[in-house]
Amino acid sequence: MSNVDAPSGRTCSRTPCFRTPRLRTSVALLTSGVLVLPVLAGCTSEETGTEAVVVPMDIGHAARNKIDQGGTLRWAVDAVPATLNTFQADADVATSRIAGAVLPSLFRLDERGRPQHNPDYLESAEIVDREPRQVVLYKLNQEAVWTDGREIGAADFLAQWRALSGKDSAYWTARNAGYDRIEKIERGKSDLEVRVTFAKPYADWRSLFTPLYPKEAMGSPAAFNDGARSELAQTAGPFTLQSVDREEDTATLVRNPRWWGEPAKLDSLVLRAVPRDRRAAALATGAVDLAEIDRSVADRIAVASRETGNQNNGDSGPDTALEGSGEDQEQDQEQEQAGEQGEEQAQDEDELLAGQRNDAGFARFASEQTALRGFVVRKSLEPAYTQLALNGESGPLADERVRRAVARALNREELAEAVLKPLGLPAEPVGSHLALAGQPAYADSSGALGDQDTQEAQALLADAGWTREGATAKQPGTKAGPEKSAAAGSPGAQSPSAGGPAASSPAAAGPAAKSSAQGSPAVKSPAPGGAVPSSPAAAGPAVKSSAPGSPVVKSPAPGGAVPSSPAAAGPAVKSSAQGSPVVKSPAPGGPAVGNGPRAGAPAHGAVGEGRSIAGDDKPGRDGLAGGEGDKAMPKAQKREGGVAGAYAPVGTRAPLAPKAPAGSKAPVAGPLGKDGKALTLRFVLPSGPGSEPLRTVGDRIRRMLDKIGIRTEITKVAEDSFFKDHIASGHYDLALYSWPASAYPATDARPIYAKPEPATDGSLLVEQNYTRVGTDRIDQLFDQALSELDEGAARELMKQADARIWAAAASIPLYQRPELVAAKRELVNAGAFGFSTPRYQDIGFVKAKAPAHGAGTNERD
Numbered sequence: 001m002s003n004v005d006a007p008s009g010r011t012c013s014r015t016p017c018f019r020t021p022r023l024r025t026s027v028a029l030l031t032s033g034v035l036v037l038p039v040l041a042g043c044t045s046e047e048t049g050t051e052a053v054v055v056p057m058d059i060g061h062a063a064r065n066k067i068d069q070g071g072t073l074r075w076a077v078d079a080v081p082a083t084l085n086t087f088q089a090d091a092d093v094a095t096s097r098i099a100g101a102v103l104p105s106l107f108r109l110d111e112r113g114r115p116q117h118n119p120d121y122l123e124s125a126e127i128v129d130r131e132p133r134q135v136v137l138y139k140l141n142q143e144a145v146w147t148d149g150r151e152i153g154a155a156d157f158l159a160q161w162r163a164l165s166g167k168d169s170a171y172w173t174a175r176n177a178g179y180d181r182i183e184k185i186e187r188g189k190s191d192l193e194v195r196v197t198f199a200k201p202y203a204d205w206r207s208l209f210t211p212l213y214p215k216e217a218m219g220s221p222a223a224f225n226d227g228a229r230s231e232l233a234q235t236a237g238p239f240t241l242q243s244v245d246r247e248e249d250t251a252t253l254v255r256n257p258r259w260w261g262e263p264a265k266l267d268s269l270v271l272r273a274v275p276r277d278r279r280a281a282a283l284a285t286g287a288v289d290l291a292e293i294d295r296s297v298a299d300r301i302a303v304a305s306r307e308t309g310n311q312n313n314g315d316s317g318p319d320t321a322l323e324g325s326g327e328d329q330e331q332d333q334e335q336e337q338a339g340e341q342g343e344e345q346a347q348d349e350d351e352l353l354a355g356q357r358n359d360a361g362f363a364r365f366a367s368e369q370t371a372l373r374g375f376v377v378r379k380s381l382e383p384a385y386t387q388l389a390l391n392g393e394s395g396p397l398a399d400e401r402v403r404r405a406v407a408r409a410l411n412r413e414e415l416a417e418a419v420l421k422p423l424g425l426p427a428e429p430v431g432s433h434l435a436l437a438g439q440p441a442y443a444d445s446s447g448a449l450g451d452q453d454t455q456e457a458q459a460l461l462a463d464a465g466w467t468r469e470g471a472t473a474k475q476p477g478t479k480a481g482p483e484k485s486a487a488a489g490s491p492g493a494q495s496p497s498a499g500g501p502a503a504s505s506p507a508a509a510g511p512a513a514k515s516s517a518q519g520s521p522a523v524k525s526p527a528p529g530g531a532v533p534s535s536p537a538a539a540g541p542a543v544k545s546s547a548p549g550s551p552v553v554k555s556p557a558p559g560g561a562v563p564s565s566p567a568a569a570g571p572a573v574k575s576s577a578q579g580s581p582v583v584k585s586p587a588p589g590g591p592a593v594g595n596g597p598r599a600g601a602p603a604h605g606a607v608g609e610g611r612s613i614a615g616d617d618k619p620g621r622d623g624l625a626g627g628e629g630d631k632a633m634p635k636a637q638k639r640e641g642g643v644a645g646a647y648a649p650v651g652t653r654a655p656l657a658p659k660a661p662a663g664s665k666a667p668v669a670g671p672l673g674k675d676g677k678a679l680t681l682r683f684v685l686p687s688g689p690g691s692e693p694l695r696t697v698g699d700r701i702r703r704m705l706d707k708i709g710i711r712t713e714i715t716k717v718a719e720d721s722f723f724k725d726h727i728a729s730g731h732y733d734l735a736l737y738s739w740p741a742s743a744y745p746a747t748d749a750r751p752i753y754a755k756p757e758p759a760t761d762g763s764l765l766v767e768q769n770y771t772r773v774g775t776d777r778i779d780q781l782f783d784q785a786l787s788e789l790d791e792g793a794a795r796e797l798m799k800q801a802d803a804r805i806w807a808a809a810a811s812i813p814l815y816q817r818p819e820l821v822a823a824k825r826e827l828v829n830a831g832a833f834g835f836s837t838p839r840y841q842d843i844g845f846v847k848a849k850a851p852a853h854g855a856g857t858n859e860r861d
Contacts, residue, residue, distance in 0.1 A: 053426040054438035057111050057836050058378040058821075062828035067265045067844035073827065076274040076282060076291035080249050084241070085228040086211060087164060089174040094251065094271055101253055101269065101840040102235040103211035104144070104152060112438040113383060113835035115206045115743050120144070120261045121152070121236075123192075125206070130789060133183065134198040136205050142192055143260035146214050146234040154187040154194045159215035161185050161196075163224050170221035177747050178208050201787040203794050204744040238264040238841035249273035265844030276690045279822070283375055284368035289824045290831070293377070294690045295423070298820050304372040375822045378831030379423060382819035384740040385430045386419075386694070388701065388812040391733050392773035396679055401464040403773075403809035406681075406734075407449055408457040409708045415700055416815035419693050423818050430813035433753070434745040434802050437816070438835070441745060441795045448803040449812075457708045461672055461679070468709065471673025672709035680711040681733035684726045687716035694736045697814065701734075727770050738817055741835075745798055746785040753805050755779050773810035 081095040106122055107115040117125050121144050129135035144152045162168065166176035183199035198205070214234040218224055232241050238261065239253035253269040274282045280297045282288045388410070396402045412429035420427040430436065431444025450456065461467075672679040685691070685698045695716070702712045712734065717726060726732050742748035751767035755774030759765050766772060781801035788794040805811060819832040829842045 053428050054112070055381045055425060055834065057832060057834040058380045059831040059833060060376070060378060060823065060828045062844075062846060064262065064265070064842060066846055067828060067842070068846060069265060069844075070267050071265075071845045072268045072270060073266050073290060073830070073843060073845075074270045074272055074288045075830075076279055076288040077271045078276070079273050080244060080246055080251055080271070083229040084232055084244075085213075085217070085224065087173050087175060087224075088229070089172075091174070097271065098241065098251060098253065099211040100237075100838060101239040102232060102237040102241050102256075103213060104236050105210045105837065106138070106212060107206045107210055108837040109743055109835050111834060111836045112440075113436070113741065113743050114440060121212075127205075127789065130201075134201045134205075134789065136196045136198075137188060138194040138196070139188075140192045140194065141260070144236060145258060145260070146236045147240055147256065147258050148234050149258070150214075150234075151191060152212070152236060153191050154185060155215045156212055156218075157194050157196065157209060158185045159218040160209060160213055163218040168221070170225075172221075172225045177750075178202055178204060201789055203786055203788055203791075204747040207744045207747055238262075239269060242268070259841075262841050264841040269840070269843075276688075280372070281368060283822055284371035286371075289827055291822050293820050293822045295693070295820065297822060298377045298379075298423075300369065301372050301375050301377050301822060304369045305376075307369070307373075374825055376825050378821045378823055379425065380819045380832035380834040381425060381436075382817040382832075383436060383835045384738045384817045385436065385813050386697070386736060386738045386815055386817055387433075388814060389727070389732075389735045389737060389771050390773075390810050390812070391730060391735075392771055392808075392810050393730055395733065396464075396466070396681065397733055399464050400809060401460045402466070402679075404449065405457040405460040405464070405708060406705065406710065407809045407812050408451075408453050408460065409704050409710070410701065410812060410814075411452045411704060412812070412814055415697050418696055418700060419815055420818060423820070425818055427815070430816055432802050433739075433805050433811060433813055434742075434749050434798050436741040436835075439741065439743070440791075441798055443795075443799050443802070445799060445803040445806050446813075448806040449809055454707055461708060461710075465674050466672040466679050466709070467674070468670045468672060470675060471671045471678050472676060670709060671711055678711060679709065680713055681705075683712040683714045683734040684722070684732040685714060685716050685736060686719045686722040688719035691719065698736055730766075730770065730772060736814075746782055746794065750779075750782045750786070753778055753782070753801070753811075771810035773808050775804065775808065778804050778808075 075097075077094040077097065079092065079094060081092055081098065082090045083095060084098060085091060086095050086099050104121045105118055106125065108118050110116050119141065121141050123139040123141055125136065125138045127134060128137045138157075140152055142151075146152065161179055161182050163171045164173055164176050164179040165182065166173070166180045181198050181200045181202045183197045185197075186195050187193065188195050196205075196208075213228065214232075214236070216223060216234055217228040217232065230244070235241060235256065238256055238259050240256040242252045242254045244251045249272060251271040253271075255264045255267055272282075272288055274288060274291065276294065279288070279291045279293055280300055283291060283297075388406075390397050390403045390406060392398050392400075392403060397406075413427070416429045417427040428437065429446075431446045432442055435441040435443070683698060683702065685695055698714060702714060705712055723737065727735055727737060739749075739752060752769055753774055754767045754769050755776060755778065756764050756766045756769055756772055778801050781797050781804070785794045785797035785801070788797060819834065821831045823831050824845075826845045826847065828844060828846055829839065
């Protein structure tokens, strides 16, 4: 699957991150053929009782004693890394892959995305004191040494903390989350003990010191900024870095002779840069043995297997390499269903490949197809989800009712099926912004927004003043969202406040195309008890925008509405690599959409009396459960997983239209408008060859919005500019892109949903919140969870935050991204890793003797 639908950067447990004007030092960190799913397991979270379908990793598991010693694995990556330092802004997936193989990872993620201490480096790590300060004691493996023979110890921890603490601006760091909470690091009772004392409690302490660099790479700004970019003189993993050849676009790792753990099976591992659209040829010619692929390449491998009479393309490796899974027989029914779905697609695949034969030339195509018979497709669900993002900066989407209408028009089940069902993967919509199925923190909080309901969506639009009549004539007295969208160089758009004066809503200044909402009609202040819009409001001292001639953002007056989402003004935002949104999706363990949230200003506490936050709490209430507003909540919104106080105030929408008779089709609404201006949204999608799934989903969303009277103008843009020039800079109304899941959501997701705030120089700090919609209460819940050392209590706080993010209706999770990986049949312990961190020392080759029967178990000998 194309990588453009995710913010580019780190892809492990971290989140993506782009550098925006005056961005505080942080990084959020951030795809068929007849492919039979080996195992489909249903799981129930003990903490929440949430049932969800979990897809296991598919790596062609083999016991170490079945793997041959030696050989070279050639692994396709998007690019040779620009830096070897994962804590720099331009780090990428390849950076993280190298770090995972050559540097210490104190904690690894298991198949359900749970951090587990790594016995190769740690005997134990635990909190030994909570009062008066949190203290974590690390007991190191006594055999753990760097390649120069020096023991891994407190000096390495100390150097990394000093570099990443944020206290020395000479270090060009992309993130400092967690490290900025450390007070001191000292040696314990022996050289094998390290004591870390925190100035403020930090729940995600396990995210720190992974990877751990030697003190030589972190000990000075010069070493950190320049030295660690191009070389790693000392390493401490099963492999060590031999070379990075930028002319050949390769990075070569070789077995580490000083490695104390189980030795690597491979002699060497070569990462080779191969563009996505050339991977089928690279696989066929033997240039690579392992590559993430899109559906078109998976279809070719499936057809190649079928043409040779091999019906086991979904299998993961040779028979002799796999230990049969006890769950395989229990899952026969699911496998048969997946197989039937694949057979129904066989004809479509043949038609697709017929066109490719014509384009590629029959001889070359036939040769490649013959070679592709030696590969299998391993598949799982990537630890990332695709969302529909709604830019609430200005225009119609600055009104929460319009955003809610868009969300309620979507049939998320249909959209998930469009992408996942053809692959034989479970097509379940994602129910959380902060965790995915299988993770302990997963809970479906989508009830805070509600399910698909066309009539409810139309009622919300009518309540916001968007009507059929308004598309052709000016309607006096409409009670809609922002009166007009503030364009660069024009006065700010007036938005309503709860009982206070209107404020100016800033618009993004830059070269982007104009939003269709510019110049839209004015918003009237809602009557008492009315809906609270989510665009900025209230009067107060004006803060100038950083862009010349751009609108003025006014700060809220006491008792006024809290501005919900100002947008970035000025030049396009740079991608901050580590886990940054990928315009390739972050891969587990890689910089993906980066790492932790910024060290931001403290939350302002609960919403006070008479104060309201759009999309957050009810007017005049603090959002606590048990209030009268909760009792009056519409039944459709009282869904399990919701949180009291996360819903729109009762009485804010127009009465529902009569329900259509059962079985009848919902009428298609005519174009809606207000004061003669049509309700049209600019929908930005990537145009590259690997982005077909996004365009398919985008077209379905367009048809769904047509039914409620919202028109969309789909704009297809080049993949290399999709994120930087459109998403990060705010030049869109609707967009599809992905964020990675994290084992540490309080840290990694915080920047993605943080309320944008003006900086002292007039620019806007949006962090990774590219929808420009946020609330004080959401920020407060993240801050509380980050300091809560009780894991159950922290998960409950994250659940509350997720419900409020749903209620704000600026980010609508759709489906978990599919992960398709082509692997040589004899290659084992590599493929679609899902959440789990690869064990590089276990990857290797076996001699193929017979077709495999599945992914096998994930147990190790």
